[in-house]
Structure formats: structure tokens, C-alpha cells
Amino acid sequence: MTKSVRILVNGTSLEVADDLSLAAALLNAGHDAFRRSVTGGPRGPVCGMGTCFECRVTVDGMPGKRACLEPVRDGMQVMLDG
Amino acid sequence: MGDVRAGRLTADVAVVGGGPAGIAAAALAAEAGRRVVLLDAGPRPGGQVWRHTNRHTLPGLARRWLERLDRSGADVRCGAQVVDATASLRLGVEHQGRPLVVEAGAVVLATGAQELFLPFPGWTLPGVTGVGGAQALLKAGWEVRGKRVAIAGTGPLLLPVAAALATAGADLRMVAEQAPAAAVRAFGASLWRSPGRLLQGAALRARFASVRYRWGTWVERVDDQGGALRVQWADGRHRWAEPTDLLCTAGGLVPSTELARLLGCGLVGGAVAVDELQQTSVPNAYAAGEPTGNTGMEAALVEGAIAGLVAAGKRGSGAVRKLAVERESHRRFAARVAQAFQPRPELWDRITGDTILCRCEDVPASALSGGWSVREAKLATRAGMGSCQGRMCGPAVQHLLGSPPDTVRAPVVPTALGELADLTASLDSPQGAS
Numbered sequence: 001m002t003k004s005v006r007i008l009v010n011g012t013s014l015e016v017a018d019d020l021s022l023a024a025a026l027l028n029a030g031h032d033a034f035r036r037s038v039t040g041g042p043r044g045p046v047c048g049m050g051t052c053f054e055c056r057v058t059v060d061g062m063p064g065k066r067a068c069l070e071p072v073r074d075g076m077q078v079m080l081d082g
Numbered sequence: 083m084g085d086v087r088a089g090r091l092t093a094d095v096a097v098v099g100g101g102p103a104g105i106a107a108a109a110l111a112a113e114a115g116r117r118v119v120l121l122d123a124g125p126r127p128g129g130q131v132w133r134h135t136n137r138h139t140l141p142g143l144a145r146r147w148l149e150r151l152d153r154s155g156a157d158v159r160c161g162a163q164v165v166d167a168t169a170s171l172r173l174g175v176e177h178q179g180r181p182l183v184v185e186a187g188a189v190v191l192a193t194g195a196q197e198l199f200l201p202f203p204g205w206t207l208p209g210v211t212g213v214g215g216a217q218a219l220l221k222a223g224w225e226v227r228g229k230r231v232a233i234a235g236t237g238p239l240l241l242p243v244a245a246a247l248a249t250a251g252a253d254l255r256m257v258a259e260q261a262p263a264a265a266v267r268a269f270g271a272s273l274w275r276s277p278g279r280l281l282q283g284a285a286l287r288a289r290f291a292s293v294r295y296r297w298g299t300w301v302e303r304v305d306d307q308g309g310a311l312r313v314q315w316a317d318g319r320h321r322w323a324e325p326t327d328l329l330c331t332a333g334g335l336v337p338s339t340e341l342a343r344l345l346g347c348g349l350v351g352g353a354v355a356v357d358e359l360q361q362t363s364v365p366n367a368y369a370a371g372e373p374t375g376n377t378g379m380e381a382a383l384v385e386g387a388i389a390g391l392v393a394a395g396k397r398g399s400g401a402v403r404k405l406a407v408e409r410e411s412h413r414r415f416a417a418r419v420a421q422a423f424q425p426r427p428e429l430w431d432r433i434t435g436d437t438i439l440c441r442c443e444d445v446p447a448s449a450l451s452g453g454w455s456v457r458e459a460k461l462a463t464r465a466g467m468g469s470c471q472g473r474m475c476g477p478a479v480q481h482l483l484g485s486p487p488d489t490v491r492a493p494v495v496p497t498a499l500g501e502l503a504d505l506t507a508s509l510d511s512p513q514g515a516s
Contacts, residue, residue: 051196
């Protein structure tokens with residue numbers, strides 16, 4: 001059975017099913033852009049499998065984590081700069 | 083070398099990639115009594131085609147293989163990204179954030195495929211994903227109910243993705259196959275030899291029966307129109323624009339060969355060259371499934387099984403000979419797919435001067451100079467120097483320059499520097515030398 005977990009996105013608490021990838025959880029919460037490119041353009045997930053690196057976010061203080069490869073975990077703190 | 087903090091693991095057979103090819107290779111090698119480790123970057127084995135959060139939602143074939151893998155005794159390591167490899171078959175791995183060095187007697191590369199992304203104006207906008215990318219995100223729990231979705235891609239992958247989006251409640255507006263109608267018809271006609279595939283295709287099409295499915299149709303550009311996407315379509319005769327929330331688009335699949343190239347394996351036509359026993363040009367290194375240019379889950383299972391048996395020392399077995407016969411029909415199918423669904427020239431012609439090629443470093447096409455090699459372009463413009471290491475822009479940069487890909491260097495994916503240093507230290511340390 002799916003349970004729910006709480007994650008913190010840019011300081012805002014979000015309750016999500018525990019079997020989601022972080023990328024899916026963020027998209028479902030209405031975040032289309034996860035990060036800004038080197039020239040400031042908004043970017044979101046593309047490949048869904050860890051190849052494109054467009055869904056990079058900061059997880060528990062670690063920058064550059066690919067949201068599509070991260071399962072959500074209770075208490076996870078996520079920072080987007082999109 | 084001082085304090086080496088990397089974990090160490092020795093295995094008779096190390097399998098890289100936990101899709102069908104890797105699962106079959108690991109299970110068969112472990113059943114043959116070998117110590118096997120399976121390394122996969124994802125949260126659980128299955129690869130792209132069998133990506134899941136709950137095993138019970140998978141087709142029976144997938145469940146049976148996963149159960150067989152469980153029983154085989156193979157050591158399955160998920161969240162394990164291989165970042166370095168040496169020709170002596172030592173693998174540098176970032177395993178759940180910690181460094182791990184695997185020393186293997188044989189390596190099976192089952193690294194799958196990635197989508198071929200062809201740049202066009204607007205392809206960097208949020209809401210533009212890959213075709214397989216959309217499916218991967220759906221399987222990871224993405225909710226698309228009620229969203230307007232358009233698909234523009236090529237090849238057999240279009241049908242299951244369109245069906246999955248429709249089943250998930252998306253407002254699917256268009257499924258566009260870029261290949262010309264004549265090529266698609268010829269491919270369809272060739273399927274009389276594989277009625278199973280034909281039936282499978284028809285069943286998938288039935289799940290989005292009311293949606294337009296056009297052949298010889300592609301996307302020219304996408305613009306942001308007040309939060310929605312405005313897609314400009316073309317079919318060679320007409321151009322027209324339609325709004326959508328999401329556009330799923332790619333130019334097909336290409337073998338993932340970075341690790342094979344780092345090991346020094348020879349390539350042929352962009353795929354890892356293998357012999358009848360799935361052996362690459364590097365001793366004791368095997369490749370199976372998509373990296374060899376063969377395509378699809380059935381082919382991957384057969385090639386993985388052969389590689390697993392041979393890596394386990396069972397090369398003379400009757401099972402290998404039987405599997406080799408099966409492999410032939412998959413190879414013929416793969417050749418027909420490659421023939422019918424190659425990207426049309428118009429897809430390359432979409433690139434304008436200000437189209438971003440390298441998404442990591444925001445390098446536009448106009449920054450390239452004719453006559454450069456891919457390496458020169460990288461040094462001069464940073465194209466291909468970012469996190470994805472040229473996986474996204476590589477095909478376009480190579481096409482525009484008419485230059486082969488640059489050589490691969492470790493790490494094949496970015497890793498925290500401290501960990502990389504640890505891994506390198508372990509690889510170079512005297513106790514690590516063979």
C-alpha cells in the first residue's frame with residue numbers, strides 16, 4: 001500500500017505518495033521549472049532517466065541531485081532555483 | 083596512497099545496468115554458480131521498459147524475471163552509478179552516495195539506450211520532454227490527467243507511450259510519427275513475419291483510437307504562449323500551429339555506449355561491436371541489449387542470457403546455441419526498425435543560429451565554426467562540457483561539424499569530487515593492481 005511522506009520544497013511542506021520519484025512529486029505540485037540554466041532560462045525534466053541533468057535540484061544541502069533518480073523520503077528538504 | 087575509504091567488492095561477473103539484458107545476464111551467471119554483482123543507477127531493477135514502483139503492476143514476464151533474479155543469488159546494488167572503468171575490469175561506482183570499487187573477472191555492459199534528442203527552437207522550454215522521458219516520468223508517478231499532450235517522435239516506442247498517456251487520462255491531441263508514410267507502411271507490411279508484434283501494435287493503438295495519429299509529421303518549433311506551448315507542426319505540404327501543455331518529442335533511441343568507450347570497446351555504426359558470444363573487443367567485457375544496436379526487450383533478454391552464460395564460462399552449452407538462433411530474428415527486426423525510422427533530414431534542418439545546442443552550457447548553434455572537431459568545439463564554446471557531458475548535444479554537434487564523437491573520459495557522469503578522488507586512489511593503489 002502507498003503511504004504518504006512529507007517533503008519540504010523551498011521551505012513549503014508537501015505531502016506526497018511515498019512511491020513517487022522526486023521529479024514526479026515536484027511536477028505534480030505544479031513546478032514545471034526545477035532550475036535555471038547558466039543564462040537564466042527555466043528548465044524542467046526531459047529524459048526522466050538520469051541522462052539529461054535538466055532536473056537537478058538541491059536535496060538535503062547536496063546540489064546537483066537528479067530529481068528523476070531520487071525517490072521521495074520523509075523529511076527530505078528540496079531547493080529549486082527554477 | 084593514505085586512507086582509502088572506498089568500499090571494495092570482488093565478483094566473478096559484474097553486470098552494469100538492471101534492465102532486461104542486465105537482469106538476464108546476472109540471473110544466468112549467478113545460476114551457473116558465479117559470484118555476480120548487478121549495478122543499477124535506478125531505485126530498483128527493471129530498467130526503462132520494466133520501470134515500476136510496485137512489482138505487481140508489471141507484466142508477468144517482467145515479474146518472472148525479477149523473481150528469478152531474486153532467487154539467483156546475484157548481489158543487486160541499486161542507486162549504483164558506475165562512473166569509472168579500467169580495461170582491467172575495475173569499476174569505480176558511486177553507490178548511494180558512497181564510493182565503491184568493484185573488481186570483476188568479467189563485465190557485462192547492459193547500459194541500455196538513451197533518446198536521440200535533436201535540437202529545435204524552443205526545445206529547452208519546460209513542458210517539452212522526451213517520448214521515453216514522458217513514459218519514465220509517468221511510471222514514476224507523474225499525473226497528467228486532463229493535460230493537453232502532443233507526441234512527436236518515431237518508431238515502435240510511440241505506441242506504448244501514447245497508450246500510457248491516454249490511459250493516465252491525458253488529453254492526447256496528436257501522435258506524430260516523423261517517418262514518411264511509405265516507410266511506415268513498408269515496415270508494417272514486413273511485420274507479417276511477426277504477427278505477435280502486429281497484434282501488440284493494434285492493441286496499443288486501440289487505447290488511443292480517437293486521437294489523430296499522423297505519419298510524415300514533425301515539430302518545427304515551439305514557443306511559450308502565456309504558460310502554454312504553441313507547437314508549429316509541419317508535414318512537408320502544410321505548416322500549422324496548435325496549443326498544448328506538454329510536448330513529448332525525440333528522434334528515436336541511440337545505444338548508450340559511454341562506459342563501453344571508456345573501457346576501450348570498439349564500436350560499429352554507433353553501437354558496441356560484439357561477436358556471436360556478445361564479447362566486445364576488450365577481453366572479458368561483454369555487451370547485451372540496446373548498446374549493441376539490437377532493439378527491444380525480447381532481444382535484450384536473449385542477448386543478456388547469452389552474455390551471462392558466456393561470462394560464467396558456459397560458452398559451449400546448448401543453451402547458448404539455442405539462444406543464438408533466437409537472436410537472429412531479433413536482429414532482423416532491429417535492422418527493419420533502423421531502416422524505417424531514421425530521422426528525416428528536415429529534423430536536422432530545424433536548427434537555427436540561435437537554437438541552443440548544449441543545454442548545460444547554453445551554447446547556440448551560431449557559436450560553432452566549420453572545420454572544428456568536436457573536441458575543438460568543446461574547448462572553444464564549452465558545448466558538451468556540462469553535467470550531461472554531451473549526451474544531449476553530442477549528436478547535433480557531431481552532425482553540424484561532420485566530426486566523430488570526442489573520446490570518453492572518467493567520470494562518465496559527474497560525481498562529488500572527494501568521492502572521485504577516493505575512487506581513483508583505489509583504482510591506482512598498489513593493493514588494487516592486478
